[in-house]
Amino acid sequence: MTTLNNRFQVLQTLIEEEETNMENNWKVTKEALTAKCQEVLNLKKHHHKEWISMDTLDKIQESKNKKTATNNSRTRTEKVKGQAEYTEANKQLKRSIRVDKQNYVKDSGKLHEKEI
Structure with missing residues (x-):
């Protein structure tokens, strides 16, 4: 044996x-x-727009990570949970980008007013 x-x-x-x-x-x-x-x-390296803040860049990376985690999830429940997290992160990202762009436009408008 x-x-x-x-x-x-x-x-x-x-x-x-x-x-x-x-x-x-x-x-x-x-x-x-x-x-x-x-x-x-x-x-x-990807160069971001000058009006995008560092906070928004962090949110972009977070959103990418959540999307990758969702795509790599094995079970249906993990996938649904990951999709919900990604959707929320993506909404926050879009809000942040919108605010950054509005602030940039306001600041550039004020700069042009001073020149005139």
């Missing part, structure tokens, strides 16, 4: 070693491809 267990243990060890080798190979390949793509494509 112990020899049978030992044989299975050897097989289990071999399988685990192969999995870790494959995972390590994948990590190395992925890192190399990612680094080369970034080097070749020279990704540009």
Whole structure:
């Protein structure tokens, strides 16, 4: 009985070693491809409009994160809950953008009045 267990243990060890080798190979390949793509494509950072505040940029990132979480959810209840959170975050984001734009227009209008 112990020899049978030992044989299975050897097989289990071999399988685990192969999995870790494959995972390590994948990590190395992925890192190399990612680094080369970034080097070749020279990704540009997105420049936001001058009238968008930092608070609004944070809300944009929060909304993106919630959308990703919703898309990655596995169960229907998680998806419904995530969709509700995303909808609320998106509403707040739109309000914030609207306020920022209104403030920018007001400020630029005041600046033009001073020039005249």
